[in-house]
Amino acid sequence: MWTWFHQLASPPTFYRFADVLAPWLFGFAVLLIGVGVYGGLFLAPADYQQGDAFRIIYIHVPAAALSLSIYTLMAVAGGIALIWRMKLAEVAVVSAAPVGASFTALALITGMLWGKPTWGAYWVWDARLTSELVLLFLYAGIIGLNQAYSDPRAGARACAWLALVGLINVPIVHFSVTWWNSLHQGASILSVEGIRNPKISGDMLWPLLVSLGGFYLFFGAVWLRRMQNEVLWRERNARWAQAMVVA
Amino acid sequence: MSAAAAVFRRELLLAARRPAEWAQPLVFYAIVALLFPLGIEAHDPALKVFAPAVVWVGALLAALLGVERIFRGDLDDGTLEQLLLADAPAPLLVAAKLAAHWLITALPLVVAAPVLGIALGLEPLAVKVLTLSLLLGTPTLMFTGGFAAALTVGAQRAGILLPILVLPLMTPAVIFGGGAVRAAAAGLPFDAPLYFLGALTALTVTLLPFAAAGALRNAIE
Numbered sequence: 221m222w223t224w225f226h227q228l229a230s231p232p233t234f235y236r237f238a239d240v241l242a243p244w245l246f247g248f249a250v251l252l253i254g255v256g257v258y259g260g261l262f263l264a265p266a267d268y269q270q271g272d273a274f275r276i277i278y279i280h281v282p283a284a285a286l287s288l289s290i291y292t293l294m295a296v297a298g299g300i301a302l303i304w305r306m307k308l309a310e311v312a313v314v315s316a317a318p319v320g321a322s323f324t325a326l327a328l329i330t331g332m333l334w335g336k337p338t339w340g341a342y343w344v345w346d347a348r349l350t351s352e353l354v355l356l357f358l359y360a361g362i363i364g365l366n367q368a369y370s371d372p373r374a375g376a377r378a379c380a381w382l383a384l385v386g387l388i389n390v391p392i393v394h395f396s397v398t399w400w401n402s403l404h405q406g407a408s409i410l411s412v413e414g415i416r417n418p419k420i421s422g423d424m425l426w427p428l429l430v431s432l433g434g435f436y437l438f439f440g441a442v443w444l445r446r447m448q449n450e451v452l453w454r455e456r457n458a459r460w461a462q463a464m465v466v467a
Numbered sequence: 468m469s470a471a472a473a474v475f476r477r478e479l480l481l482a483a484r485r486p487a488e489w490a491q492p493l494v495f496y497a498i499v500a501l502l503f504p505l506g507i508e509a510h511d512p513a514l515k516v517f518a519p520a521v522v523w524v525g526a527l528l529a530a531l532l533g534v535e536r537i538f539r540g541d542l543d544d545g546t547l548e549q550l551l552l553a554d555a556p557a558p559l560l561v562a563a564k565l566a567a568h569w570l571i572t573a574l575p576l577v578v579a580a581p582v583l584g585i586a587l588g589l590e591p592l593a594v595k596v597l598t599l600s601l602l603l604g605t606p607t608l609m610f611t612g613g614f615a616a617a618l619t620v621g622a623q624r625a626g627i628l629l630p631i632l633v634l635p636l637m638t639p640a641v642i643f644g645g646g647a648v649r650a651a652a653a654g655l656p657f658d659a660p661l662y663f664l665g666a667l668t669a670l671t672v673t674l675l676p677f678a679a680a681g682a683l684r685n686a687i688e
Contacts (some may be wrong), residue, residue: 369624376617381614381685
């Protein structure tokens, strides 16, 4: 197990492994997102208060959950990159940032579209919304920092430091609805209480969980593909990379 | 410890020979605060409402002006490598450098803040709280700025990246700083946000020098 794990850290092995894994992740992601969105849009009943407006939850919640998970993963990869100087972890950090920024933007946009019919405003300056916006700027900073360096390894390590320091924002976003009075509703699913005693009806919940799983798999597939590209570019002078491109 | 004191003295000496370093942020601060009343009507009572935000955001921007240069000159003339090679722990030397920089550029802004607060129509108590909140909050700003400067010093195309890295991390300081002044102006207790600011400062001043030293090592490799 450990030898396999160590081999996986070598770029050519990773490249071939990702080549096998990514299509599977992508296939299951399409399947799960399809089922989840179909279940959410057609099978789940309309909300008694919000009508059909609530159905954007099947995109909004997975995107928001990913925006936080990706940042956390990035910080973990950053820690690994800084402590063990692992090339692949550096690649993981810089490849995750644009994907995370996209999901953050998607969560903000779907949230705004949801806010207009239910709250009466696209945007309010409350803790959850503002901290999610700050998260978007942190992603933007990481992307910008990576592009500012001409040495990709130094750039990735600088990004790793920033990801670690910015990690402080993740719990702030997650607990913002608990710590401050917020217009945004509290946690329905991802809380200790929520798991014991669900606050959302089962026929609305299952498409959300399926869609959530699909989004995570989709992120996995995109991440692997981006990492493959990044590895190929960084190793462009190595023989295996050239052989891979020619083949 | 003597190494840290030497670094601290060197920074002060350099600043004493270049008064522009502390004078220019101060002038910039005054101009920014002056532009706000011109933007809204001069006798608008809203000015008083916006005053805490104006004074805080102005201080943030003014303090950030010189931050980019904290490590730049040292990298160019090789001092930075000597600092990191020195026998003394690098985070301590970084902290000494940032503390000196706070004294040179941020403390004058804190001293100027009550003048601007009064000019923008704040009550005496609110002015006092405003100054106290800046005194507690500016070290956070300087140490976060120093960390960002360490991240960007090795970058070839940094541009205006530094404020983009620092300002999102400054949101808690603005929330609690502005919050304390607003509470004081409304006659409410204002000690809780000030404690939060103090906690933020304790956290950043103790932890960020380690991250900054790591980022500097990365930059000179």
